[in-house]
Every structure is written in structure tokens, then in C-alpha cells.
Amino acid sequence: MISPAALTRRAAPVLACIGLLAVWQVASLVLKNDSFPTAIEAIRAIPDILGDKESLINILASLRRMAIGFGVAVIVSIPLGLLMGRSRAVAAFFNPLLMVIYPVPKAALMPIIMLWLGVGDITKTLVIFLGVSLPVIYHSFEGAQAVEEKMLWSGAAMGLSPLQRLLRIVLPAALPEILTGCRTGLVLALITMITSEMIARQSGAGNILFNALDMGQYDTVFAMIIIVGAMGICLDAIFERVRARLVRWSEPQFDMPLSFS
Amino acid sequence: MKVMPSRSNEWVRPLTSQKPASAIIEIDRVSQVFQTSARKDHLALSDISLTIDEGAFVSILGPSGCGKSTLLYIVGGFVSPTSGAAKIKGQAITGPGPDRGPVFQEFALFPWKTVLGNVMYGPRQQAVRAVEAEAQSRALIEMVGLKGYENFYPKELSGGMKQRVALARTLAYHPEVLLMDEPFGALDAHTRTRLQNDLLNIWERDRKTVLFVTHAVDEAVFLSDKVVMMSNSPGRIRQVIDIDLPRPRRRNELLLDPRYQKYVVDIERMFDESDEAGPAS
């Protein structure tokens, strides 16, 4: 049985979506602007996009770049963040570097990267990589720093070497924090993915969106916005499932309010 | 069993009076200086010398901040002393090792491992076969009274249960010396009493060497063969007192024993006197 409270909690996001669409619909009808289609018009355009082979190839290309950029970023950033968290020397070396990169919008680097690497997949994947890296490094760093010293001492007394302690104590102990960083990274991957395709058109979901914008197909533009939003929600929900499973053992953290899972 | 001396200061001997043949840990003129934030040096331990016999239960007793933990960490190899040296079985201590098993007040369990996973961690690290490690660990978990909790995660346990797991986890890799830093300090009085009793029962079975840090006089007397009294600022050894009470000890008998009561009262009085004399006097 689902309790009334649980039912309300589950229904809330759905109701919020319906509410948003309703406001949109009304606003569009009132404003009567060509570049602002109604919600129903936008939703009607979705099947056309998803039924079109060309569009699907574009969207899949986007997702592939995003997956590679995100995956490589996570693989590089977690060890780097953990090392920074456990070694002052490593932190002292990388901190200034990261502080320089941190406030720069990653998309602003695109024109330069394009000069070096062209407008293809590598450039876009690299921008996604940069966008994902920072939050993952930061959270891994914080997580590693917070590991209780006595836990490491207990491991040392059992005979774990420094490397073993990093892999078998620091990594699992910091995992809840690391995954929080990865979750932020996932959303940023989606954002940088679309931005990169806005700057370097050629293929991808952003390509469909901005081409439609150029051609004045506003229902397609808004349909793409819905599709991208839905992708974000789905990816986040999947990630949240995995995260909850991996850190079942950890003390309950604050609930992440933006979750649909 | 020895006859109780009539005057209290007869069993209070200065530390240097004996050098037993079966020493397992030797602490030789250890001092520890910490750099405080104000760029001033803080002498946490001053010229500590102490010998611990194999199989003895030795408590380090003193007020908060007198350097008890620091001394224990030096023996554990987690901290290296500013000067002086500590040895185990004649070998200089240069780092942590499985011959010295720590049990901390903060438990320091691995939260991502179950009770069984925590206890098996040490044996597995020492390449004991999984089947064997598991069987031994299950037996240990039963011994510390946690049968049925093998698959619980630390977050699902109370403080007393966590400390039982921590003890089992350390016993599992068979350290020759147990290093316990106020292990029951974070527990409520009732739980503390039960864990003291259980620790004593376990210890009386295999008589491992135990170095036990506490600030509770009754706890030190109840458990120990020897109580090392420390004083504050800088941390020094005041006195080493042999606790000549029969074993196995039963709490209900001991609390009524005038000899036990006398130890507690005398030690408390000595601390009171030093308080009146003021620090560093």
C-alpha cells in the first residue's frame, strides 16, 4: 500500500509538470507571438523529431559525446581529487590551476579549442570533459579530506600500504561525496553538450534545435527543449538509482529535492 | 596472592625501580612537542619512560589533555615522537603494524562494510583464506556478543555495539598488543559497565598485552594490573601503581572489596593533591 503522504510526494513532480505546461499554454494563447508556440503545438512536434532517422542520429551522436566526455572526466577527476585531498603537495600544485579554469565558462573556450582541434567530436567532447571535471574533482577532494584519520590508522595497523589505503579506504569512504559531484557533473555534461553544439553546429541535439531556430520552426525548437529537459530528468533519475544503491550503507544524507526517482 | 601492605605508599613505587625480563614494550625518554598555531611550542609529553610486560593489562590514567592519546599513538606508530624512542620486542617502532591493534574512542569502523566485512578485513589483508577468515570472524562476533548482527552496517548499530565490532575487528588479526584509547569514553554508563566486564572476560582468556587509556579511576583499577598515573602540562608520569587484586575479577565482588575501594580512593586523592599544587609544579 502507498500511504497518502507518499502518494502526494510522488504525484507532486507530475503535477508541477502539468502546471508548467498549463501556464505555458495560456501564456502562449494570450501573447499570440509567432515565436512562442503553445505547449500543445510543441508536444505535437515531438513525435516528428523522434520518428525522423536523421534527428535520431543527431541525438545519439550527442549522447555518445556526452557519455565519453562524462566517463573520461570521472575516470580522471576522481583519482586527481582524491590525491589532492590526501596530499598537500598535490593540492598545492593543482589548486591554482583549477582556480584559473573554474570561473571560465567552458563554452567560452570552444572557439580556441576549435582552432586547434577542429569542429568535430573531439572538440565537443573535450568541452564536456572540462565541464564535468571540476565538480567531480572538487567533491572528490572534499570527500577525501574528510576521511577520518583513525579509519586510515586502523587500515595501516592491518598492514595496508598508502596506495591500498587510498583505494580501499579513502575511495569508498569518500564515495557518497564523489557521487554527489558526479551528479552535478552529469547535469553539467548535458548543458555543455548543448552549448558546444550551439557554437560548433554540424551534428547533435543542439544542431537540430538551433537549425530549427534559424528556419523559424518554433514548434520544433520548443519540442527539442522538452526533449533535452526530459533527457536530463531521465539521466538524473537513473543516476540517482545507481547512487542510492552504491551508498546504501552511508548515513542518510539530506534528500536531493530535484529527484524524480 | 600477595598480602596487602598496610601503608598506601608501599605499593606506590617510582617507575625506575624495576626492569622486568619479559618486557614487550619499552618507552625510552619520549618527548613530544606540538607546534601550536601561535607559533609556540607545546610540550605534550615530557621525558616519558615506561616498560610494559608481556601479558599485562596496563592503564594510562590522567586528566584530559595530559598526552595519554599521544603516548598511545606513539606506541601505535601513528605519531613519531620528537625525541626518545619506543620499542616493541626490542625493535624500534617506526610505523603502524599488525602486532599492535588500536581500538579508538571514535570506533573508526569502515561504514561501507558490514559487521562481518569489518571483522574479516584484517585477516583478509593478511591473506587468510576467505573461508577461514569468515569462520574465525563469525566466532569473534559471537564472542563479543553480536551474533545475528553479521550483516548489519555500522550505521545500524548503537555505540556500544560499534565498539564491540571495533574490538572484534582488531582481535581478528591477532595483534600482540591491544592499544585502547578511551574505548568506552563515548558510551553511556550502563553500556560502559557491560563492555568493561566483557573486555575483562575476553582478556582473562588469552591474556594479551593491553595498553588502555582512560580518565576514569574506577575503570583503570577494575581492569588493570598496573596503573600509570599521568599529570598535566607538560605530560609526565607521576606514579606507577601495581593493582594487586585477584583475578578473575568479578565486578560485584570487587566493588565491595576494601582493597579495590582503597586503590580508587588513594588514586583520586593523589590527583586532588596535584590539582591543589597547581599545574607544572
Ligand SMILES: Nc1ncnc2c1ncn2[C@@H]1O[C@H](COP(=O)(O)OP(=O)(O)O)[C@@H](O)[C@H]1O
Ligand atoms: N596534532 C596535534 N597538534 C597540536 N597539538 C596537539 C596535537 N595532538 C595533541 N595535541 C595537544 O597535546 C596535548 C595532549 O593531547 P592528547 O594526547 O590528546 O591528550 P589526552 O588524550 O590525554 O586528552 C593536548 O594539549 C593537545 O591539545
Ligand SMILES: [Mg+2]
Ligand atoms: Mg585522548
